[in-house]
Amino acid sequence: MARKILALIAHSTPLSEIARETGLPLYRVRSAARELADANLTERKEDTYALTEAGRLVLAQGSGKV
């Protein structure tokens, strides 16, 4: 689920939309996004999140693009 959230963040999907797409409650998406930020895979930009270089790398590894 963390990888799916990471992929949605990569597409600049708002957290509320991520909650709808994943079927998770919004509070869990917020928590997951924060934990991804703590792992330096995302960074907070006001009310949204964006992938860091490390986040892009992790996502690319999962998709076999590296």
Next chain:
Amino acid sequence: MDATEQIKPSFPRLGQPAPAFEVQTTQGNLRLEDFKGSWLILFSHPADFTPVCTTEFIAFAEIAPELKKRNVELCGLSIDSTYSHIAWVWNIERNFGIKIPFPVIADLNKEVATLYGMIMPGESKTETSRCVFVIDPNGILRAMIYYPLTTGRNTQEILRVIDALQTTDKHGVATPANWKPGEKVIVPPPTTSDGAEERMKAGFETKDWYFSKKAL
């Protein structure tokens, strides 16, 4: 130094921001602010693997779909570990066939219990009483209900309180004793003499200038 020494025991106040927290739960790390935009029922129970608490968790799980329709999330709490919570939640599913859909806070250092005044030393110094806090989408504490260790909660009453609060917010009215959705509501009393005179002619179901009801 434990949390009770660091944090002054207190009771939160209705109408004020609910005390912020960051905690470990059965659904990971959560902060109060994660629930912003939803109503939240934060409730404590004395201990995992106890019979009354088990009936309550089942009852809360049973009203969870109705709460979801009302944009309300649930979050439990006790002074137990995450491991204990996980084992108990699994045990409930295995023995009663009920999946617990909400997170449960592991408040081992009593931080949240102390902030919210959940420990009643006259009953127990090591367990939280059966407390219910209703927090609105803006993080304001809107209702508190306390039950003793021996008395399981009435979750239909908690659902009724949610309906009453949401009706108040939507329509600017109050709700009478034992009110249920669909019944007439109380129009707030006028606060001036002119307002009282107007009220008598306003077309509500008026017993006297201070006592008016209307259907929604």
